[in-house]
Amino acid sequence: MIPEIGHFALMLALCLTLVQGTLPIIGAQRNIPNWIALAKPVAQGQFVFIGLAFFSLMYAFVAHDYSVLYVAEHSNSDLPLPYRMAAVWGGHEGSLLLWAFILSIWMLAVTLFSRRLPADMVARVLGVMGLVSMGFLLFMLTTSDPFERLIPAAVDGQDLNPLLQDPGLTMHPPMLYMGYVGFSVAFSFAIAALLSGKLDAAWARWSRPWTTVAWMFLTVGIAAGSWWSYYELGWGGWWFWDPVENASFMPWLMGTALLHSLAVTEKRGSFKSWTVLLAIFAFSLSLLGTFLVRSGVLTSVHAFATDPRRGLFILAFLVVVVGGSLILYAIRAPKVGLGGRFQLVSKETLLLCNNVLFVVAAGSVLLGTLYPLVLDAMGLGKLSVGPPYFDFVFAILMAPMVFLMGLGPIARWKKASLPDLAVRLRWAFVISVVTALVVPFIMGRWSPLTSLGLLLAFWLITTIFYNLWSKIKRNPDAPWRELARLPRSYYAMQVAHLGVAVFVIGVTMVKSYEVEEDRSMAVGDTAVVKGYTFRFDGVVDRKGPNYTAREGFIHVSDKNGDEVTILHPEKRIYEEQANPTTEASIYPGLFRDIYASLGEPLDNGGWSVRIYYKPFVRWIWFGCFIMAFGGLLALTDRRYRFAIRQQPAVGEATDGSRDAPKGAPSLAMESKH
Amino acid sequence: MKLKYLLPLAVFVVIAIFLGVGLERDPRLVPSPLINKPAPSFSLSTLADPRRVMTRNDMLGKVWLFNVWASWCVSCREEHPLLVALSKADIVPIYGLNYKDNRKDAQQWLDNWGNPYVQVATDMDGKVGIDYGVYGVPETYVIDKKGIIRYKQIGPLTTDILKNKIIPMVRELQG
Numbered sequence: 001m002i003p004e005i006g007h008f009a010l011m012l013a014l015c016l017t018l019v020q021g022t023l024p025i026i027g028a029q030r031n032i033p034n035w036i037a038l039a040k041p042v043a044q045g046q047f048v049f050i051g052l053a054f055f056s057l058m059y060a061f062v063a064h065d066y067s068v069l070y071v072a073e074h075s076n077s078d079l080p081l082p083y084r085m086a087a088v089w090g091g092h093e094g095s096l097l098l099w100a101f102i103l104s105i106w107m108l109a110v111t112l113f114s115r116r117l118p119a120d121m122v123a124r125v126l127g128v129m130g131l132v133s134m135g136f137l138l139f140m141l142t143t144s145d146p147f148e149r150l151i152p153a154a155v156d157g158q159d160l161n162p163l164l165q166d167p168g169l170t171m172h173p174p175m176l177y178m179g180y181v182g183f184s185v186a187f188s189f190a191i192a193a194l195l196s197g198k199l200d201a202a203w204a205r206w207s208r209p210w211t212t213v214a215w216m217f218l219t220v221g222i223a224a225g226s227w228w229s230y231y232e233l234g235w236g237g238w239w240f241w242d243p244v245e246n247a248s249f250m251p252w253l254m255g256t257a258l259l260h261s262l263a264v265t266e267k268r269g270s271f272k273s274w275t276v277l278l279a280i281f282a283f284s285l286s287l288l289g290t291f292l293v294r295s296g297v298l299t300s301v302h303a304f305a306t307d308p309r310r311g312l313f314i315l316a317f318l319v320v321v322v323g324g325s326l327i328l329y330a331i332r333a334p335k336v337g338l339g340g341r342f343q344l345v346s347k348e349t350l351l352l353c354n355n356v357l358f359v360v361a362a363g364s365v366l367l368g369t370l371y372p373l374v375l376d377a378m379g380l381g382k383l384s385v386g387p388p389y390f391d392f393v394f395a396i397l398m399a400p401m402v403f404l405m406g407l408g409p410i411a412r413w414k415k416a417s418l419p420d421l422a423v424r425l426r427w428a429f430v431i432s433v434v435t436a437l438v439v440p441f442i443m444g445r446w447s448p449l450t451s452l453g454l455l456l457a458f459w460l461i462t463t464i465f466y467n468l469w470s471k472i473k474r475n476p477d478a479p480w481r482e483l484a485r486l487p488r489s490y491y492a493m494q495v496a497h498l499g500v501a502v503f504v505i506g507v508t509m510v511k512s513y514e515v516e517e518d519r520s521m522a523v524g525d526t527a528v529v530k531g532y533t534f535r536f537d538g539v540v541d542r543k544g545p546n547y548t549a550r551e552g553f554i555h556v557s558d559k560n561g562d563e564v565t566i567l568h569p570e571k572r573i574y575e576e577q578a579n580p581t582t583e584a585s586i587y588p589g590l591f592r593d594i595y596a597s598l599g600e601p602l603d604n605g606g607w608s609v610r611i612y613y614k615p616f617v618r619w620i621w622f623g624c625f626i627m628a629f630g631g632l633l634a635l636t637d638r639r640y641r642f643a644i645r646q647q648p649a650v651g652e653a654t655d656g657s658r659d660a661p662k663g664a665p666s667l668a669m670e671s672k673h
Numbered sequence: 674m675k676l677k678y679l680l681p682l683a684v685f686v687v688i689a690i691f692l693g694v695g696l697e698r699d700p701r702l703v704p705s706p707l708i709n710k711p712a713p714s715f716s717l718s719t720l721a722d723p724r725r726v727m728t729r730n731d732m733l734g735k736v737w738l739f740n741v742w743a744s745w746c747v748s749c750r751e752e753h754p755l756l757v758a759l760s761k762a763d764i765v766p767i768y769g770l771n772y773k774d775n776r777k778d779a780q781q782w783l784d785n786w787g788n789p790y791v792q793v794a795t796d797m798d799g800k801v802g803i804d805y806g807v808y809g810v811p812e813t814y815v816i817d818k819k820g821i822i823r824y825k826q827i828g829p830l831t832t833d834i835l836k837n838k839i840i841p842m843v844r845e846l847q848g
Contacts, residue, residue, distance in 0.1 A: 277681060284685075291692065319689050326682035333678045370691065573778075600797065601775055 003068050006056025007147040013049035013104075014137040016042050020130030024123035025195070036119050039126040040111045046133060047104040054101040057146055058088050067153035070094060070146045076159035076576050078546035086170035087160045092310075093146035095173060099290070100136045102174070102181045103129065110185060110210075117206060124192030125185070132184055135317045143310045159546065159576035168228040175221030176248055180286040182214025183255055187283035190276045191325055194332045199272045204265035207279065209635055211262060215255045216631035222248055223624035230617070231584050231595075238510075238620060241390040246369045247289030250362045254282040257358035264351050268413060270342065273333040274355065280329060284322040285362065291318055292369065343415040350408040357401045364393045395449070402456040402504060405497055406463035410470075424470075428462035443513055453508025460501035464494050488637040496630025503623025509616035516613075518599065522606035530613040532564065532594060533557045539598070539607060547574040549583075552598045552607065556587065567596045569609075593617050707822045712739070712814065713804035720771055720779055720793035727768075727794045729820060736846045738767045738839070739814040740790070741802065743774040744782035746810040752829035753786050759835065760789035765843045769793035772802050772810055815839060817846045 020042040027035025057070070061084045066072040074090045089098040107129050114122045140146070163169070189207040193199045225245070230238045239245065258278040265275045291314040342348035368389050406428070407421060436455035440446035471486060472479040519527045521536035528534070537553035554567040570583035584597040592615045599608030707713075714729040740756060742749040760767055769790040771779045776795065783790075796802055805814070815824040824842055826834060 273678070280681075315689070315692055318692075322685055323682065323689070326685055330678045330682055370688070600773075 002056050002059050002063075003065065003147040003149070006053040006060075007145065009049040009052040009056065010137060010141060010147075013046050013053070013100075014134065014141060016046050016049065017130045017134035017137060020046065021127055021134050023127075024130075025127035028120040028123045028127070029195070031120070033119075036123040039123040043104075043107040043111050043126045043130065046130070047108040050097075050101050050104040050133075050137075053147075054088070054097055057094060057097060058085055060147075061085060061087055064157075065153075066155070066157050067150055068146075069148045069150040072150050072154040072157045074160050075157040076546060077156050078575070079157075079160055079165075080545055082167075082170065083160055083165050086164070089173045090160045090164050093140070093144045093148075095177075096136065096140050096144055097146050098173065099177055099181060100133060100140065102177045103133050103136065103184060105178075106181060106185055107133070121192055121196065121206070124195050125188040128188035128191045129184055132188075132321065135321065139310070139313050139317065143313055157576070159574060162547070162572065162574040162581045163232060165546075165574070166228065166232055168224055168232070172221060172224045172228055175217050175224055177221075179214050179216075179218025179221050179255075180248070180251060180289065182210065182217055183251060183258075183279075183283040183286050185210040185214065186255075186258060186279045187325075190279035191328065194276060194325075194328050197332060197335070199276060199332075199336045201266050201269055204262045204272075204275060208259075208262050208266060211255065211259055211279075212631045212634050215252070215259055216628045216635075218248070218252050218255060219624055219628040219631070222252060223621045223628075226624075227621050231586055232581070238617065241368070241387050243369050244289075244293050246365050247285075247292050250285040250365050250369075251282050251289060253358050253362035253365065254278060254285050257355045257362075258282050260351050260354050260358075264348060268342070268348060270348055271352070271355075273329075273336045276333065276336075277329060278355070278359070280322070280325045281359075281362075284318070284325075285366070287314075287318050287321060288366075291315060342413070345411070345416045345418050347408060347411045347413045347416065350404055350411050353404050354401065354408065357397055357404075361394065361397045361401075364397070365390065368393070399452060399456060402460060402500065405500065406459045409493060409497070410463060410467055425463060425466065428459065428466050431462050432456075432458035440512070445513070447512060450508060450512040453504055453512075457501045457504040457508065460497055460504070464498055464501075467494065489634050492630045492632075492634035492637065494630075495633055496627045499623045499626030499628075499630060501623070502619050502626055506616045506619030506621075506623055510614055510620065513615045514613060514617075517611045518608060519611065520602055520606055520608045522602075522604060525606070527609075527611060529611050531559050532613070533561075534567075534596070534609075534611055536607070536609060539601075542570075544572065546576065547572045549573075550598070550601075552585075552596075552609070554585070554596050554609065554611075556594060565594070567594070569596045569598045571598045588618065590618060591616060707806055708825060710822060712816050712820050712822050713801070715794065715796075715801040715804065717770075717794035717796055717801060720769075720776060720783075720795050723776070723795075727792055732766075732768065732816070733820055734818055736765055736815070736817055736843050738765055738843075739770060739805075739816055740767055741770045741772050741805070741807050741810055741812040741814075743772045743810050744778040745774065748829040749811045750786065752811055752831075753789075755830050755832065755835060756789040757787040764840060765847075766791045770801065770805075771795045772807060773797065773799045813839075815842055815846070 019038065023035040024039035024042075026032070027038070057068075059065075060068045060071045061075050062081065064071075064075070064077055066075075070091060070093050071087075074087045074094070075084055079087065087094070089095045107126060110122070110125060110129070114125075186207050189203060189210070193203040222245075225248070226238045229240065258275065258281075261271050261275040261278050264271045291311070406425070410424065411421060432455050435458045436451040439454050440450050468483070472482050475482045515530050517527065517529050519525075521527065523536060523538040526533050526535045533556070535555040535557070537555055539550050539552045542549045542551045549570045549572045552567075552569045552571075554569065556564045556567060558564050565587040567585035567587060569585040572581050572583060574581070582597050584595055586596075587594040592613060595610075595612040595614055597610045599610055601607050712729055716726055716728045719725045719727045738759075742753075756767060759765070767789050769792070771793050773796070775797070779793070779795070783793075794801070799807070805812075811829055813826040813830055814822050817823050823846060824839065826839070830839070
C-alpha cells in the first residue's frame with residue numbers, strides 16, 4: 001500500500017509541475033498577479049509530494065518490502081538499518097528519486113528565502129525549476145519507476161552493492177546531488193533574467209548565494225567521493241578520471257568559473273552575457289553528467305544498469321533544456337550591452353583569465369570524456385582516454401591559474417599596473433621560489449614538477465599573507481581593528497584560496513614522495529618501507545552482519561622498533577552478492593598515511609600485501625574542505641544576513657582591495673537576522 | 674555580431690548529435706586485435722585438480738568456447754544459466770578461464786550454480802588474461818579447430834547473441 005501511495009504522490013507532483021512550469025512564467029510575462037502568486041504554493045506542494053514518495057520508498061526499504069522490485073534488487077534482510085536507508089539511492093531509480101527530491105528541496109528553499117525578491121522574478125525562477133522537475137518526474141514515471149511491484153515477492157533481497165556499504169558513500173550521493181541540482185537555481189535565475197530581459201547587477205547578487213551553496217555541497221561531495229575511493233577501492237588512488245567522476249567535476253569547474261564571474265557582474269556590471277552563459281553551462285554539465293552516467297554511452301566502474309530507452313529520454317530532455325536555453329540566450333543576450341569597461345591589466349582581466357581557464361579545463365575534461373564516444377560515432381574505432389591525458393592537460397591549465405590566483409585578489413579593479421604588482425609581490429615570489437627549492441632538498445628527491453607544485457602553493461600562501469599585511473599596514477597602530485573591519489566575504493575568498501594551496505601541497509607531495517610496495521608475505525615476514533617495519537602476523541576469519549571477512553594483522557614499528565600501530569586490512573565477501581571488497585587499513589596522520597590492503601591469498605598460505613606510504617595525502621581533502629568552508633564564510637557575510645532594500649550603484653567599488661560594496665544591497669537570501 | 678551569440682548553441686548541437694549517435698553504439702564492442710589470429714598459448718593448472726595442466730593445444734581439432742569468469746563477478750552469474758543450458762544441449766564444448774580468483778571460491782561457485790565447463794584453467798595472476806586482452810569479465814571467445822580466435826564477446830552472453838551469433842558460427846566452423 002505504501003509504495004502505491006509513493007507512486008501516486010509522484011504522479012500528483014508531475015501534475016503540479018504542469019501548473020508550476022507554465023502559469024507563473026506566463027503570468028510574469030503578461031503581468032497576471034494571480035498566476036504569479038501560484039508559483040510559491042505549487043512549488044511547496046511539489047516538495048510535499050516528492051518528499052512523500054521519497055519517504056515511502058525509504059519505508060519500503062526499512063520494512064523489508066521485497067514485493068517492490070527496486071527494494072528486492074538493492075536490499076537484504078541482513079543489511080544494517082543505516083545502509084537500508086541509504087540503499088534508497090543505491091541504484092538507478094532511487095537515485096533519480098533522490099535527484100527529484102533534492103530539486104524540490106531547492107525549490108522549497110527558493111520559496112522560503114526569496115521574500116525580498118520581486119514576485120515576478122520568483123515566479124519565473126520557480127517556473128523554470130518546475131519545468132526541470134517535470135522532465136525528471138516524467139523520466140522516472142515512464143522509464144524508471146522505483147515503486148514497480150515484484151509479484152510474487154522475493155523471499156529475500158539481492159543486497160546492496162557491497163562497495164556502497166560504507167559510511168562515506170552513504171553521504172556522498174546526497175552531497176553531490178545537492179551540488180549538481182543546486183546549480184539549477186543559478187540556471188533558473190539566469191533563464192528568468194533572460195526571459196525578463198533584466199540582466200543586471202541585482203540578478204547577479206540574487207544568484208550569488210545560491211551558487212555558493214551549491215558549489216560548497218559539490219566541493220564536499222566530490223571530496224567525499226575521492227576519500228571513499230581512496231580507502232575503499234584498495235588501490236590507494238584518490239582520483240581516477242573515471243567518466244562518472246568527470247561528470248561531477250565538470251559542473252564543479254564551471255560552477256567555480258560562475259562564482260567568480262558573478263562577482264564581476266555584481267560589482268562591476270561587466271561580463272553579463274558571459275555569466276548567464278556560465279550559469280547555463282554549469283547546469284547543462286550537471287544534466288550531461290546525469291546522461292553519461294545513466295545512459296550507458298560510456299563504460300565506467302560506476303556503471304549503473306544501462307538501458308537505451310533511458311538514454312534517449314535523457315538526451316531528448318538535455319536537448320530541450322540546453323538547446324532551449326541557448327536559443328533564448330542567442331535571442332536575448334545581444335541586447336544586454338557591455339557593462340563596465342576595464343583596462344587590459346586589471347582585476348577584471350585576471351578574473352576573465354580565471355573564467356577562461358576554468359571553462360577550457362571543463363572543456364578538456366568534456367573532450368577527454370566524450371572523445372572515445374566521438375571517435376566511435378565517426379566510425380574511427382574505439383579507445384579510451386586515460387589519466388595521462390587528463391593529468392597532462394590539467395597541469396598545463398592549472399599552473400597559470402594558480403599563479404594568477406595569487407595576483408587576482410591584489411590587483412585593482414578597472415586598472416592595475418604590472419610593474420607595481422611586480423614590486424609589491426617580489427618578496428612573496430622570492431620566498432616561494434626558495435621554499436620550492438629547499439623542501440625537495442630536505443625530502444631527498446627533486447623533480448621539476450615537485451618544485452613547480454610547491455612554488456605555486458607557496459606563491460598562493462605568501463600572496464594571501466601579503467594581502468593581509470598590506471591591509472594592516474594602512475593602520476599599523478591598530479592592526480586588529482583593521483582586520484576586523486574587513487568584510488566576511490574577503491576572508492571567505494582568502495580561506496577558499498588557502499584551501500587551494502593546501503590541496504596543491506597535498507597533490508604535489510603525494511605524487512612526488514609516495515611509496516607503493518606490493519609484497520608477497522608469509523606469516524612472520526617483514527617489509528621495510530620508508531623507515532617503517534611491517535610484520536605480517538597472519539589472517540583470521542571474522543563474521544560481519546552480512547559478510548564474512550578475512551582480517552589480516554600487520555604490525556608496524558618505527559626505526560627504534562617501537563610499535564606504531566597494528567593494521568587490520570580486510571577482504572570481505574558479502575554473502576548475497578558473492579562479491580569481494582577490499583577494506584584497506586589506514587593509520588592516518590597529518591603528514592603521512594600508512595596504508596595497507598590485502599591482495600590475494602598465495603598458495604603457500606601467505607598473502608600478497610600492498611603497503612603504501614602516502615605523505616600529505618590528507619591535505620588533498622583538507623584543502624577541499626577548507627575551500628568549502630570559505631564558501632560557508634561567504635554565506636555568512638553581512639550583505640547576505642541583513643537585507644536592506646537599497647539599490648547600490650553598479651561599479652562603485654573602485655578600490656581593488658575592498659570587496660564589499662559600501663551600500664549593503666537587497667538580497668535574495670535573508671535567513672538570519 | 675549576432676552570430677557570436679549562436680556559437681554556444683552550435684557547439685551544443687554538435688555534441689548532442691554525437692551523443693545521439695553514441696546511444697546507438699555499444700561501448701562494450703571493442704574490436705579485438707586477436708580476431709582471426711591464433712589464440713595465445715597457455716599452460717595452466719586446472720581448477721578440479723591443481724596437478725593437472727591444461728594447454729591451448731589440448732583443444733586443437735575441435736571448435737570450442739573459451740569463457741573467462743570469476744566467482745567475484747556479478748555479470749558472470751547473470752550469464753551462468755545460459756552457459757549451463759548450452760553445455761546440456763551438447764552443441765559445443767565450453768572451457769573456462771578462471772580469472773584472478775581463488776580456487777576455493779571458484780570451486781564453491783561451480784558447486785552452487787552448476788558446472789558447464791569441460792575443464793577450467795586457473796589464471797590466478799591474470800597473465801593469460803593479459804595475453805588474451807581480457808577487457809572485463811565475463812568474456813567469451815569462439816576458437817576454431819586450428820586454434821584461431823573467431824569471435825569475442827565482451828560482457829555477459831545473452832540468449833540473443835547465443836542464438837543468432839555464436840551457435841550459427843560454431844555450426845559453420847564445425848562444418
